[in-house]
Each structure stands twice: as structure tokens, then as C-alpha cells.
Amino acid sequence: MTRARKPAAGALATPPCTSRPADAKPFPLTQPPPKRARKAGRAPGAAEPAERPLELRLLADMLRIRRMEEKCAELYGAGKIRGFLHLYIGEEACATGAMHALAAGDNVVATYREHGHALLRGVAMDAIMAEMFGKAAGCSRGRGGSMHLFDVSRRFYGGNAIVGGGLPLAVGLALADRLQGVCRVTACVFGEGAMAEGAFHESINLAALWQLPVLFCCENNLYAMGTALARSESQTDLCAKAASYRVASFRADGMDVRAVFDTVSRAAQQVREGGGPAFVELQTYRFRAHSMFDPDLYRDKAEIEQWKQRGPIHSFSAQLKAEGSLTEELFLALDAEAEAEVAAAIAFAEQAPWEPVADLLKDVHTPAAADERGAR
Amino acid sequence: MRISYREAMRQALREALANDARVFLMGEDVGRYGGSYAVSKGLLEEFGPERIRDTPLSELGFVGAGVGAALGGMRPIVEVMTVNFSLLALDQVVNSASLLRHMSGGQCSVPMVLRMATGAGRQLAAQHSHSLENWYAHIPGIRVLAPATVADARGMLAPALADPDPVVIFEHAQLYNLEDDLLDDWRCDIARAAVRRPGTRASVFAYGGCLPKALQAAEELAASGIDVEVVDLRVLRPLDIDTIAESVRRTHRAVVVDEGWRSGSLAAEVIARIAETCFYDLDAPPARVCSEEVPIPYAKHLEDAALPQPAKIVAAVKELLNV
Numbered sequence: 001m002t003r004a005r006k007p008a009a010g011a012l013a014t015p016p017c018t019s020r021p022a023d024a025k026p027f028p029l030t031q032p033p034p035k036r037a038r039k040a041g042r043a044p045g046a047a048e049p050a051e052r053p054l055e056l057r058l059l060a061d062m063l064r065i066r067r068m069e070e071k072c073a074e075l076y077g078a079g080k081i082r083g084f085l086h087l088y089i090g091e092e093a094c095a096t097g098a099m100h101a102l103a104a105g106d107n108v109v110a111t112y113r114e115h116g117h118a119l120l121r122g123v124a125m126d127a128i129m130a131e132m133f134g135k136a137a138g139c140s141r142g143r144g145g146s147m148h149l150f151d152v153s154r155r156f157y158g159g160n161a162i163v164g165g166g167l168p169l170a171v172g173l174a175l176a177d178r179l180q181g182v183c184r185v186t187a188c189v190f191g192e193g194a195m196a197e198g199a200f201h202e203s204i205n206l207a208a209l210w211q212l213p214v215l216f217c218c219e220n221n222l223y224a225m226g227t228a229l230a231r232s233e234s235q236t237d238l239c240a241k242a243a244s245y246r247v248a249s250f251r252a253d254g255m256d257v258r259a260v261f262d263t264v265s266r267a268a269q270q271v272r273e274g275g276g277p278a279f280v281e282l283q284t285y286r287f288r289a290h291s292m293f294d295p296d297l298y299r300d301k302a303e304i305e306q307w308k309q310r311g312p313i314h315s316f317s318a319q320l321k322a323e324g325s326l327t328e329e330l331f332l333a334l335d336a337e338a339e340a341e342v343a344a345a346i347a348f349a350e351q352a353p354w355e356p357v358a359d360l361l362k363d364v365h366t367p368a369a370a371d372e373r374g375a376r
Numbered sequence: 377m378r379i380s381y382r383e384a385m386r387q388a389l390r391e392a393l394a395n396d397a398r399v400f401l402m403g404e405d406v407g408r409y410g411g412s413y414a415v416s417k418g419l420l421e422e423f424g425p426e427r428i429r430d431t432p433l434s435e436l437g438f439v440g441a442g443v444g445a446a447l448g449g450m451r452p453i454v455e456v457m458t459v460n461f462s463l464l465a466l467d468q469v470v471n472s473a474s475l476l477r478h479m480s481g482g483q484c485s486v487p488m489v490l491r492m493a494t495g496a497g498r499q500l501a502a503q504h505s506h507s508l509e510n511w512y513a514h515i516p517g518i519r520v521l522a523p524a525t526v527a528d529a530r531g532m533l534a535p536a537l538a539d540p541d542p543v544v545i546f547e548h549a550q551l552y553n554l555e556d557d558l559l560d561d562w563r564c565d566i567a568r569a570a571v572r573r574p575g576t577r578a579s580v581f582a583y584g585g586c587l588p589k590a591l592q593a594a595e596e597l598a599a600s601g602i603d604v605e606v607v608d609l610r611v612l613r614p615l616d617i618d619t620i621a622e623s624v625r626r627t628h629r630a631v632v633v634d635e636g637w638r639s640g641s642l643a644a645e646v647i648a649r650i651a652e653t654c655f656y657d658l659d660a661p662p663a664r665v666c667s668e669e670v671p672i673p674y675a676k677h678l679e680d681a682a683l684p685q686p687a688k689i690v691a692a693v694k695e696l697l698n699v
Contacts, residue, residue, distance in 0.1 A: 141481025150480035157447060158480060162471045168437050169472060172444020179400060179426060179450060202437025209432065363482035364516050366540035
């Protein structure tokens with residue numbers, strides 16, 4: 001679904017991008033897994049991950065997220081991962097399709113259910129796993145944990161665990177790009193629960209008013225923790241809410257990785273061409289509880305089972321097999337590759353050292369402050 | 377040259393905007409209206425609507441956008457009309473600006489300056505008159521400043537913008553019309569408190585809108601032969617405990633003046649630091665002059681009664697000295 005939008009009168013339009021940003025290299029759609037992992041799992045004669053056709057990369061990345069998170073659940077049970085752990089199992093098509101639809105130089109701001117987004121933006125699985133273990137080799141030096149994965153070098157501005165908290169940041173990142181004449185999309189991922197927050201309404205209004213290049217990407221998994229959409233929103237048509245701000249709105253089946261990729265690609269293209277912000281609703285479902293503390297009492301087991309029938313990995317691999325572009329042998333090889341990458345990441349996290357307690361207060365302030373703040 | 381606090385602040389903004397293309401000002405009515413306290417009057421014409429950016433009434437949204445713009449390489453100055461309204465944006469200060477650096481393992485800085493008016497005294501009643509500087513001074517990761525003189529209004533912005541971490545500047549609304557000679561040396565060290573009046577019998581610590589009241593009290597005390605030192609805290613986080621303790625070691629008595637409410641106040645923090653640092657230098661228990669624990673009322677006589685006043689400061693000093 002697409003709704004047309006006219007810029008507000010007097011709005012300052014973002015100039016369309018005629019060229020890609022300076023740092024936009026061809027996107028290495030996935031980080032090649034560590035060598036040992038690739039050797040362990042690769043089917044004889046299979047292509048390097050980055051050289052595979054898009055379909056296989058999408059499938060492989062969904063498998064990487066799934067296998068990583070299944071192990072996370074086990075490691076949580078074993079006490080290796082603590083705190084809140086929010087699994088994305090069932091929703092992999094959303095991150096996979098959406099992250100593949102972005103350029104390498106784009107910004108991403110995500111939520112606390114962001115393991116998959118971080119991984120597909122190129123944060124090494126080793127660093128993600130080490131972060132969940134609380135180790136100094138983690139992508140946030142063990143300061144953030146599962147909910148706060150960061151890699152600013154890849155323009156991944158975090159796991160934000162305040163619902164809606166990342167949306168104003170995305171508007172600001174896009175504003176900074178506009179003021180500096182940089183052509184870049186800032187994608188902001190959030191759940192449908194965030195659309196009840198004032199932060200959503202303030203942010204989308206600002207982005208539309210100022211015609212900023214923000215891609216609002218709503219992963220609608222139907223439950224804000226335990227509260228069903230219809231119990232939290234007077235208007236359950238999320239695209240209608242976004243469209244009321246005169247923002248182009250798109251909807252896609254979030255269980256279908258191709259549909260997500262195509263829809264987010266179109267929306268991102270429109271944003272990149274100076275069309276102002278866009279909104280995408282990805283209709284999806286999480287198969288697991290909200291977090292490891294959630295007894296999942298608010299949903300029918302039958303409903304969960306029904307959604308599982310549409311699981312994004314098996315439905316996409318069945319499609320590919322029917323089209324003749326995937327064999328069972330290749331599927332197993334991709335799966336083994338993912339498993340090997342996860343095993344290597346766990347081994348890395350296990351052996352990684354703890355940060356010394358003496359460093360507790362490090363990074364509260366930027367060190368240069370001491371030099372710059374003086375009399376001037 | 378004699379200028380107002382408002383004009384000093386405007387000069388500082390103009391200089392920052394002229395010197396650094398990354399600097400822009402954003403907030404409610406900062407542009408066409410000229411600033412709700414007229415601080416940014418004329419800047420829209422000079423720097424244009426991209427850099428003097430009027431926002432909708434979306435404190436959470438535009439303060440958060442300031443954080444994002446800082447992450448994205450800009451040096452935003454975000455103006456919030458009053459500290460009471462800043463509560464709508466507190467989430468982005470506490471849950472983003474102040475902690476992004478630490479939570480990300482040191483990967484990013486948030487070089488944002490957040491300015492807001494604070495304080496009572498103009499019969500604006502309970503939703504426009506509070507002093508919540510201590511709420512901000514509680515938060516690790518940010519610096520909190522309270523310019524109380526024309527020189528500091530002129531001098532604090534540049535080092536605040538040079539700080540790679542978030543800086544909150546509280547401008548007491550009663551000070552905007554304050555006039556003084558702006559001397560050549562208005563540059564400010566935003567790590568240090570400032571002794572505004574040397575003295576011997578007691579140290580009076582104050583900040584923001586209470587500084588003129590403390591100085592007036594010192595004048596009155598001097599007239600009755602009591603010579604007190606007045607220290608402008610001016611950096612509310614991190615507190616400059618060295619300057620505070622040095623003063624206490626000279627005078628052996630401390631009165632802390634704070635427009636915030638007494639319970640959990642900044643004054644409480646200053647006294648705790650004095651007790652920890654130089655307890656045995658004290659000749660009397662430290663005293664506080666704070667706002668009464670009541671929402672600031674509208675009626676003038678009640679508002680006056682709720683706030684620290686020179687007479688209350690004089691009385692507190694005399695009680696410490698047993699005179």
C-alpha cells in the first residue's frame with residue numbers, strides 16, 4: 001500500500017541525491033564469517049557468501065540470526081547471558097529484508113530486540129556474543145549487553161531500550177546529514193508499541209515538517225510486551241496513522257523476506273531521492289516470549305502455532321526450492337555455516353577477558369573534555 | 377561596555393554561529409518570535425531558518441533530535457523555554473544524551489548544549505517558576521552550568537560548545553535584564569566556581585538567580601560590620617569542591633543559598649561535600665537558605681515569601697555568628 005504525500009507548504013525539501021554518499025561502498029551484505037566457520041560449513045563448490053545471489057544471502061542471514069539466538073536462549077539458561085534478553089525468533093525476515101535494502105553508508109537506530117539488525121549491519125557475531133557475555137571485547141565493551149549493541153563505525157546507533165527513544169535520535173541524525181549536505185537515509189526500527197508513545201508522533205511530525213530523510217520502519221509483531229495492538233491503539237491501521245502526517249506509507253508481509261526487501265527498497269529509494277520521510281509497516285510475529293522473564297500468558301497457543309506455519313525461514317526455503325534455486329544440500333550447508341559461525345562466536349566470547357573493575361568510570365565523559373573545556 | 381545579560385548571551389550565540397558551521401540553534405520560538413526571552417532576537421535574519429530553527433511544541437522530539445544531530449557531527453544548541461517544560465524532554469537527557477557514551481563503550485560523544493530558563497520571581501506561578509537544577513546535577517555524563525553574571529552569560533557558551541559531552545546551561549529568568557560592564561576578560565573556566573566577593577567571617581555559596589541576592593545580603597552585612605565571602609558555584613556539576621573547601625577553610629562558616637526546595641537540594645549536596653572535605657574547619661553547623669517546600673504561588677507577597685531573599689540570608693549568617 002502506498003499513500004501519496006505532498007510536502008507541507010513552506011517546508012524545506014531535502015535535495016535529492018544525485019550521487020551516493022562518499023562512504024557508500026557496494027554493501028557487503030553480510031560480514032564473511034570467520035575462516036574457520038566458513039571452512040567448517042561450506043558445501044563443496046559453494047560460492048563465497050558475498051558472491052551468492054541475493055536470495056541465498058537473505059536465506060543465509062535469516063539462518064545466522066536464528067541460530068545465533070537459539071544459542072543465546074541456551075546460554076541464558078546456562079547463566080552465561082543475563083539481564084533482559086529479547087529474542088527475534090520468527091521476525092528474521094524483517095531485519096534481513098530491511099537491512100539488505102539499505103546502503104552501507106546509511107544510519108540505523110534500533111530497539112532492544114536488535115541482535116539481528118546489528119549482525120546484518122556488519123557487527124561481527126563474535127563482538128555481539130562477547131557483548132552479551134559482558135566482556136570487554138563486546139561491541140559496547142560489555143557496558144550495554146543484549147539491549148544496547150552499538151557500532152558507530154558502521155553507523156549502527158544502538159539498541160535503545162526506551163520504547164520510542166530512538167526515534168528522536170533518528171530525526172536528529174537525519175537533520176545533521178541535511179545540514180552537512182550528506183545524502184544518506186537514517187532508518188529507525190521500532191515496534192508497533194512505540195506508536196502509542198508521544199516520541200513517535202513528535203518525531204514523525206518533525207521529520208515530515210522538515211522533510212528529513214528518515215525511514216520509519218515499524219515491526220508490527222502485534223504485541224507490545226503483553227498488550228495486543230487492539231488493546232493499545234484506537235486506530236489499528238498503522239499506515240493510516242503515519243499517513244496522517246503526510247508521510248508516504250508502505251505495508252509489507254513481514255514473514256516474507258522478499259516482500260520486506262522489495263518494500264523497504266522502494267521506501268528507502270524514495271527517501272534517498274529527497275521525497276522526505278517514509279513509513280513502512282512490517283507485519284510479523286515473534287514466536288518466543290517477549291523476554292526470558294515472560295511466561296507468555298496473553299496469547300493463544302493456537303495463534304502462535306498458526307503464525308509458526310508461516311515461519312520466514314522454512315517458507316522462503318520452500319519457495320526457493322520450488323523455484324529451483326535451492327537444494328536441500330545447499331540449505332544444510334548454509335545452516336551448518338551459520339552454526340559454525342555461532343560456535344566460533346561463543347568460543348570467542350568464552351575466552352574473552354573481563355574489563356578490569358578499575359575501568360568502571362571510563363567513558364562517562366569524553367577524555368578530550370579535560371583539554372578543551374578550559375578558559376577560552 | 378555596559379550590556380545586559382540577555383545581550384551578552386546573544387553575543388555568545390552570534391559568535392558561536394559565526395565561528396563554527398556545525399553550530400545551530402533550535403527551539404520553540406527561537407526564530408521568528410525572537411526567543412521567548414528575546415535572547416535570539418535578530419539571529420534568524422542573520423543566520424537563516426536552517427540554523428535558527430523554530431520547532432513545534434515537541435520538547436521530547438526536538439531535544440532528542442539535538443542528541444541525534446550531535447551524534448551526527450553537529451554542535452546543536454537546543455533551547456527549552458523553561459525548566460518546567462524540560463521535564464517533557466527529560467527522557468532524552470537522562471536516557472540518551474548523558475549515557476550514550478558509556479552505554480556504547482565509549483564509541484560516541486554527544487556535544488550538545490541545552491539552554492533553558494529557570495527560576496521564579498515574575499509571578500508566573502507554579503508551572504513556570506521552579507528551580508530543578510539539582511535534578512540535572514544528579515546525572516553523570518553531563519556538565520551543568522548556571523551563569524549568574526553578564527560576563528559568564530558572555531563567556532560560558534564557547535567552552536560549553538567545545539565540551540564533547542552534553543552541557544546544560546540554566547539561565548535564571550530574573551537575570552536577563554541584569555546590566556553590567558562587560559570587561560575584556562569575560563572568558564570563563566567552566567570547571568571552576570568563582571569568588572565574587574572575598575570576606576572573612578562566613579562563606580555564602582549561591583548560584584544563578586540567588587547570586588545577586590547573596591551579594592546584596594553581603595552588602596547589608598558589611599554595613600553592620602560583618603564581612604562575608606560570596607562564592608558563585610556556577611558549575612553545578614561537577615561541583616568545584618576545591619574552591620568551596622578553600623573558602624570554608626578561610627572563613628570556617630558556610631551558608632548555602634539555593635532556589636531549589638530544601639529536600640534533596642543542591643544545597644544539601646554542597647553541605648555534604650563540605651562535611652566530607654573540611655568538617656573540622658567548621659566553627660558552626662552549615663546552614664541553608666532554600667525555597668519553602670511549596671509550589672511557587674502566583675500572589676507576589678506569597679511568591680516572595682517562598683523564595684530565598686537577602687533578609688533570610690542575612691539572618692542565616694547572623695545566626696551562624698551568634699550576633
